[in-house]
Amino acid sequence: AVPYKTPEGQEMMTLPYPFHMDLIKPEAEVPRKIKSDKLKAEYGFAVSEAGQVAENHYIKVKAGENWDILVKADISTLKDANSFNALKLALPVIRGHSKAKVKIAAFLLSEPYEVNKPYDFKKIGTTDIGVTILPIQPDDKDYTPAQYFFLDITKTAKALVKEGKKEMYLAITTIPDRTVDDGHTVRVDFDNKAEFYLSVENFVE
Numbered sequence: 001a002v003p004y005k006t007p008e009g010q011e012m013m014t015l016p017y018p019f020h021m022d023l024i025k026p027e028a029e030v031p032r033k034i035k036s037d038k039l040k041a042e043y044g045f046a047v048s049e050a051g052q053v054a055e056n057h058y059i060k061v062k063a064g065e066n067w068d069i070l071v072k073a074d075i076s077t078l079k080d081a082n083s084f085n086a087l088k089l090a091l092p093v094i095r096g097h098s099k100a101k102v103k104i105a106a107f108l109l110s111e112p113y114e115v116n117k118p119y120d121f122k123k124i125g126t127t128d129i130g131v132t133i134l135p136i137q138p139d140d141k142d143y144t145p146a147q148y149f150f151l152d153i154t155k156t157a158k159a160l161v162k163e164g165k166k167e168m169y170l171a172i173t174t175i176p177d178r179t180v181d182d183g184h185t186v187r188v189d190f191d192n193k194a195e196f197y198l199s200v201e202n203f204v205e
Contacts, residue, residue, distance in 0.1 A: 035201070040074045059172060069172045078161050085202050086199075088151060090198070093190060102133070104173065108169070130151035
């Protein structure tokens, strides 16, 4: 008998040994480069739900002692919603809590504020537009200089740019959350003399 010979070009390719297939490492993703630019954000002042006003004050949520800081952000130079990948509010923090992490968030104001005048907390949005977690204060000492933490407010910023808005008015406060702060009553102090700003991020091709 004449032995069978596979026609040229139709040879079966060698298959990988099945037990080795999971051992093949995928190619590592190369992080995309990001370019960051700054836009002006103006620290306004601090207000309490009780109608108090202060040039500088911690933020805190506690019955009878609710304090927020108010910030105005200039978004007039953002041409359209596709002109940026991310927009983050940079906050110069001096101190968090010595025993617990702290959740802080930004809320959109329905109306602009007037400097050094009380603000009606009913005009502060009820849904946060950006959240971040501050770590336990290192060694229970103030940050010197202030340490920047960022609130990602991209989604809301894009929506406002689409509407043709030129400014964003925000309230920044703490959010009680036992999964974060273990039930502690927490507060955050800012350096009101330091720079508050928006970080505009774009991918560099």
